[in-house]
Amino acid sequence: MKLAIHFQDADAFYEQLLDAHEGLSREDSELLNARLILLLANQVGDARTLRECIEAAREMPTPAAE
Structure with a gap:
């Protein structure tokens, strides 16, 4: 499983999403x-x-509410 960013253009993907x-x-x-x-x-x-991937996503920290 890849944990490092592996996108050609992560910002473009995020905008598309x-x-x-x-x-x-x-x-x-x-x-x-x-x-x-x-x-x-x-x-x-x-x-x-x-x-x-499912396990890793569950373990990722959630940003603190502001």
């Missing part, structure tokens, strides 16, 4: 996220890597 959510209801936004997660998981394909 934000743009994809623009104008969506909360429910539609959550559905978009779920579909995107499943599509990306299909690209990874390896069950062990996906499990490690």
